[in-house]
Amino acid sequence: MLRLVALLALAALLAGKHFQEVTCTVYSSHFDGRHTASGATYRHNGLSVAVSLDMRYLLGHHVTVTVGNRSLRLPVTDLMGPRARKHIDLSGRAWRVLTSRSPGKCRGYLRR
Numbered sequence: 001m002l003r004l005v006a007l008l009a010l011a012a013l014l015a016g017k018h019f020q021e022v023t024c025t026v027y028s029s030h031f032d033g034r035h036t037a038s039g040a041t042y043r044h045n046g047l048s049v050a051v052s053l054d055m056r057y058l059l060g061h062h063v064t065v066t067v068g069n070r071s072l073r074l075p076v077t078d079l080m081g082p083r084a085r086k087h088i089d090l091s092g093r094a095w096r097v098l099t100s101r102s103p104g105k106c107r108g109y110l111r112r
Helices: 002-015 092-098
Strands: 019-026 049-052 062-067 070-080 087-090 106-111
Touching: 019 062, 019 092, 049 062, 062 092, 070 087, 070 092, 087 092
Parallel strands: 019 087, 049 070
Antiparallel strands: 019 106, 049 087, 062 070, 062 106
């Protein structure tokens, strides 16, 4: 029994280190002040992320987004439609913290 518990703990630890490659874009400032799927009010100058439904992340959970050599832990506050595969939308502030580029698209990594 103790061996089984140790194996399950090891599997959970290894699963937590899994990175998923994603396309990052910026959530439009047009949505500032609107309610997200989690019920929270979206703030463009806040720190949050919206993920596509195929990633199976739960609202309210935190994920780590890495772009280049910068990482940021963000709450999942919104969900994107099923056509947005392996795609995340960062809040404006999260984009500015993670990249020095003007808003657009970039490749990043997502981890639970």
